Amino acid sequence: MSDVPTTPVLVVDGSRESQHEINHTPYKVGRQPGSDILLEDAFVSRKHAEIVYEDGAFFIVDKESKWGTFLNGSPVKRHKLSNNDAVHFGKPDGPYIRFGVRSSHSGSTIRELLAPLKTDAGPNTAIERLTWLLEANRKLNNEGAVDQILRALIETTLNLTKVERGYVMLRDQSTGRLTLSVGLDSKGNDLTDDSTISHSAIKQAISGASEFIVTDTLSAETGVRTDSVIAQNIRTVICIPLRSRRNVAGFERGEILGVLYLDSRLNPGHLTKVDNDVLKMIAAEAAALVDNAQLAIAEENARRAQEELEIASRIQQSLMPRQLPATTYAKISARFVPCKEVGGDFYDVVATEDHIDVVIADVSGKGVAAAMLAQTLQGMVYAQMLSEQPLDAIAMMLNRFICTKDVGKYATMIILRLSKDGWLEYINCGQVHPLLRNANGIMSLSDSNFPVGLLEDVAFKAHKVKLEPGTRVLAVTDGVTEAEDLRGDFFGTHRMEQAFANSRNLDEIIGEISCFCGTAAATDDCTMVELDLH
The missing domain is CATH 3.60.40.10 (PPM-type phosphatase domain)
Known part of the structure; x- marks a missing residue:
């Protein structure tokens, strides 16, 4: 067997991060004491998975775990690893490793993620912005709360587009209707009234194949100048659907999770192609995070319901x-x-x-x-x-x-x-x-x-x-x-x-x-x- 090249692995378990160096294989992952990567999550099996080195490459191998191993969101039994791959254990949003990645910074709040975009010295190129975005994605996964994700999404996109206000509407899973989840203005104040936004723009974005972006309603086609746009003197309207990227039972790929809506009464600014691409990328990553968070909530509710059922069953049997x-x-x-x-x-x-x-x-x-x-x-x-x-x-x-x-x-x-x-x-x-x-x-x-x-x-x-x-x-x-x-x-x-x-x-x-x-x-x-x- 060839020597194993020392390879960094970043381990993220809830709010905890740790740096590992793979220098032997199999490199064991699980809840069992003595595992090379010890994870205490209830959905992680005692002998959950191994990282092995064969024929000049690393592979992740699931060891017949109860809840599965997920490579970049997809369940796997055995798969070759590449740098920056994310491997989740037990759940698609459970504890995970980043293969070939070293921890680059400390800090744990969403506000820290927004700091680069709140200064004039923030990211100025597409590569810098996308690099920041990937790091934001990792940090947001640690936070997990839907409202925090949505607030970060609005604050980030408001700063990027320089518009006045932003809203995120999420679809109610029972009624299918979009309801306001979070609203913020450019000063960070909460907005709770969505009656003055352009609902026609939202409808066009949802029914269309892509986002709805109009940076100057005065020069746009007639269909854009709806009653709400005219009444509120709205000059810029940006509406991007948040779509699910899942393709598993109970989730349809491309399904609408909600919409990101931004508008402004100020003179229209200019969004470069880089800005457009980053804006769409941010929305896509946020949709994935919301998707994962909602699934985690559903799984937690199901787990609690199962626990309640087991408790009730034990009580009843004791009678x-x-x-x-x-x-x-x-x-x-x-x-x-x-x-x-x-x-x-x-x-x-x-x-x-x-x-x-x-x-x-x-x-x-x-x-x-x-x-x-x-x-x-x-x-x-x-x-x-x-x-x-x-x-x-x-x-x-x-x-x-x-x-x-x-x-x-x-x-x-x-x-x-x-x-x-x-x-x-x-x-x-x-x-x-x-x-x-x-x-x-x-x-x-x-x-x-x-x-x-x-x-x-x-x-x-x-x-x-x-x-x-x-x-x-x-x-x-x-x-x-x-x-x-x-x-x-x-x-x-x-x-x-x-x-x-x-x-x-x-x-x-x-x-x-x-x-x-x-x-x-x-x-x-x-x-x-x-x-x-x-």
């Missing part, structure tokens, strides 16, 4: 009894089938020598908030059942608690109390009606109350029914009856009664629901509890 009690006078069965979005279902059982108490409940809403309220209610109900409180008193206590806390939620609930002598006491608070199955067929226990936490100062009433030996009692949450197939039809009460009548156990009922839904995704938890009186 379910690990083992159901056994009695001599009845068999207890229960099943819980969660949906993708964690809801607020729970059940619990307390059994003594004389009776069995069962609660099955569904807190409104999804996610951590629903799971935490379910956790609280489960503990309260369990304590009340353990102390053999009357069922109506339990319901009143829960209703008072939820209403007092003003959490914006409620819960549907059934509590069953089966005595060994065959008496079943029950209270239904807005839940699907429980079913009885005996030798005479299926019977619905239709007596019901309001859900707990929905209204203050309501009364709750429990009811009793005598069961014959061999009777089965089924209680379910509405995730069972409201399970949908691909056409949007509900499983419904009638199908549930048929499934209960023809089943030998809860697994067969779940099988009927699964067969009905087919490949349709579940939209709510399915929870069911059965008591079988011996």
Whole structure:
């Protein structure tokens, strides 16, 4: 193997920079202690990638990382490296290296980037300006905040063009409309009113193939002199689309991200070809930065949502009894089938020598908030059942608690109390009606109350029914009856009664629901509890 030529690499991890010299290969990159380039980002794998030297050239090699390696924005498995290549790890805007680059200066604020253009001694040639621009791109990537990027874009272009004011409008991803994000005048004051700009220029820039630049509206063609241009005495109008450069799932290359709009009432200045080229280059780089920043925000939101989902799932799973009690006078069965979005279902059982108490409940809403309220209610109900409180008193206590806390939620609930002598006491608070199955067929226990936490100062009433030996009692949450197939039809009460009548156990009922839904995704938890009186 030939000697490895010592090669500089600039490492940028968040706000931190470090200089490395590659003098051996493989040069390892990852989160694992001992890596040549140690990166602590959560999206970086322990053994993420390597830089190798083969046949007189350096290559970046992804080591089957979970989130990928990106060379100049494109995912790669193995690729030859050239000087100034940017290699991002884990995400297209994650920690990265600049191959063959040494750190040229310190400082970390956007204001420092603008300093060269705020003086008469600033860049005067295309090469100098483009060199500054590439350095600005790297620094802006470190900052990451969209509003900072946009302010830097406006300040830079105002200084370059010498116009009076600038705006950036970004497209709202939900409505598709352009809305004002940042506006500044030449003195650095914020502008919050975009009613006086030329919206026709923006439309022409978006619908056209390139930017819209008019440096003298008085001598321009008639179509430029719109009402807003005339009313505001606007002499210079510059509007450049900010287009996405992505070509991955969810992002269409060339898609409009927003627009940069500049105008002035002063006498028109002269933009050289260099100025035009640099202006377009700045806008293109800013668009790429905004694109990356928006993707990073979306990824962060998705990560937080996933974390919330995992927390809610752990809370919900902790509510379910690990083992159901056994009695001599009845068999207890229960099943819980969660949906993708964690809801607020729970059940619990307390059994003594004389009776069995069962609660099955569904807190409104999804996610951590629903799971935490379910956790609280489960503990309260369990304590009340353990102390053999009357069922109506339990319901009143829960209703008072939820209403007092003003959490914006409620819960549907059934509590069953089966005595060994065959008496079943029950209270239904807005839940699907429980079913009885005996030798005479299926019977619905239709007596019901309001859900707990929905209204203050309501009364709750429990009811009793005598069961014959061999009777089965089924209680379910509405995730069972409201399970949908691909056409949007509900499983419904009638199908549930048929499934209960023809089943030998809860697994067969779940099988009927699964067969009905087919490949349709579940939209709510399915929870069911059965008591079988011996």
